[in-house]
Amino acid sequence: MSVTHFRVDVSEDVLADLRDRIRRTRFTPASSPEPWAAGTDPAYLRSLLTYWADGFDWRTAEDELNRLPHHLADIGGQRIHFVHVRAAGGRPALPLILTHGWPSSFVEMLPLVPLLTDPARFGGDPADAFDVVIPSLPGFLFSDLPPGRPMTERSEGIKGTAAVVTPSDVGGPMTRQSTAETWHALMTEELGYARYGAFGGDIGAGVTTWLGALYPESVAGIHLIHPGMPAEPGDLTDAERAWLAAVEAFDEKDGGYSEIMLTRPDTIAAALQDSPAGLAAWIVDKYRAWSDCGGDLESRFDRDDMLTVLTLYWATGTIGSSFRQYYDWPLSPPRPVVPVPAGVTLSAEPVLRDMPRSLAERGFTDLRQWRGPTVGGHFLPMEEPALLAGDLRTLFRPLR
Numbered sequence: 304m305s306v307t308h309f310r311v312d313v314s315e316d317v318l319a320d321l322r323d324r325i326r327r328t329r330f331t332p333a334s335s336p337e338p339w340a341a342g343t344d345p346a347y348l349r350s351l352l353t354y355w356a357d358g359f360d361w362r363t364a365e366d367e368l369n370r371l372p373h374h375l376a377d378i379g380g381q382r383i384h385f386v387h388v389r390a391a392g393g394r395p396a397l398p399l400i401l402t403h404g405w406p407s408s409f410v411e412m413l414p415l416v417p418l419l420t421d422p423a424r425f426g427g428d429p430a431d432a433f434d435v436v437i438p439s440l441p442g443f444l445f446s447d448l449p450p451g452r453p454m455t456e457r458s459e460g461i462k463g464t465a466a467v468v469t470p471s472d473v474g475g476p477m478t479r480q481s482t483a484e485t486w487h488a489l490m491t492e493e494l495g496y497a498r499y500g501a502f503g504g505d506i507g508a509g510v511t512t513w514l515g516a517l518y519p520e521s522v523a524g525i526h527l528i529h530p531g532m533p534a535e536p537g538d539l540t541d542a543e544r545a546w547l548a549a550v551e552a553f554d555e556k557d558g559g560y561s562e563i564m565l566t567r568p569d570t571i572a573a574a575l576q577d578s579p580a581g582l583a584a585w586i587v588d589k590y591r592a593w594s595d596c597g598g599d600l601e602s603r604f605d606r607d608d609m610l611t612v613l614t615l616y617w618a619t620g621t622i623g624s625s626f627r628q629y630y631d632w633p634l635s636p637p638r639p640v641v642p643v644p645a646g647v648t649l650s651a652e653p654v655l656r657d658m659p660r661s662l663a664e665r666g667f668t669d670l671r672q673w674r675g676p677t678v679g680g681h682f683l684p685m686e687e688p689a690l691l692a693g694d695l696r697t698l699f700r701p702l703r
Contacts, residue, residue, distance in 0.1 A: 305377040325356040328580040343584040384445035390432035391421035399433040404505020418692035431696040442624035449475035483513035504528035516639035524644035530663040534637030564629035572623030593681035646672030646698035
């Protein structure tokens with residue numbers, strides 16, 4: 304076994320340097336009289352950073368994180384961090400791997416842990432308990448990028464750019480498929496689970512889709528917040544075309560961040576790696592825009608929770624490596640059709656709200672569960688953990 308115990312432990316030197324940088328922030332004026340219309344509101348950012356430097360208690364947040372069992376695994380020379388919580392009472396339970404997306408972290412999944420490992424504590428059936436595994440995506444926080452290996456070409460796909468030679472010392476290519484292969488090795492070879500379920504949102508939804516496609520003999524079923532469709536969906540209905548057009552229109556207004564990370568990740572990473580204010584502005588903008596908060600960010604996210612994530616990104620220096628999921632997107636193989644039982648809980652974020660079920664059915668041959676959008680946005684495990692945990696229990700109950 305290559306699994307070792309791990310504790311989150313940020314040094315005082317790192318914390319002191321962080322606070323000093325925050326206190327020396329040079330804030331910009333607002334570009335619009337309407338708060339948040341041009342991105343992260345400078346007034347809100349100033350307030351958040353003041354609290355980060357002089358009010359936020361990292362050690363309390365760190366102690367809370369360390370109440371959970373953290374581990375590191377060496378998988379083919381790649382260090383992977385994960386939280387592993389077994390079902391309450393030591394009873395046999397179906398393992399469930401939960402995969403986050405961007406700009407998120409394993410922290411997003413933590414509200415689900417007690418609900419999934421100990422349902423009886425919340426009035427549920429003890430037979431619905433899971434063993435929960437929550438890894439950090441490669442390049443995020445405590446997980447390494449894949450081991451370096453040369454890539455002779457970076458396939459066309461970023462607006463027709465020519466192939467680019469990528470040196471081996473920056474790590475291997477990051478795709479949802481390669482991450483799924485790593486997750487399967489973690490679950491089966493390192494943790495010894497012959498059969499397991501999987502859940503994911505955003506990038507994690509892509510990884511989870513690949514798990515179901517690659518390993519149907521081991522994956523009991525998958526559940527997603529953000530379902531996709533196969534690369535060649537065939538003839539589309541009017542409703543499906545209308546939804547895809549709406550997504551394209553939304554991306555025109557919201558997609559600037561992804562275009563930068565797709566094409567110039569090192570440029571923006573240089574700023575965010577060196578500035579706590581820049582890091583906070585880049586990430587908090589998405590917490591507000593993509594959540595079901597109605598414009599009131601802190602109606603959905605506690606400041607301490609947001610600053611826990613920001614401090615982890617800062618202390619590990621991984622905001623740049625988290626962009627690799629975007630930069631390597633053109634290397635991704637076509638999205639597969641998934642044969643295992645699947646369930647969907649659509650988030651209520653605008654880009655997904657009207658997705659036709661028929662479009663998702665093109666990518667899943669056994670779509671057993673479909674909840675249309677009600678409440679909760681892109682970060683559904685943090686926003687509506689009870690709703691999501693209930694849907695996970697319902698899907699997997701007959702699959703155990």
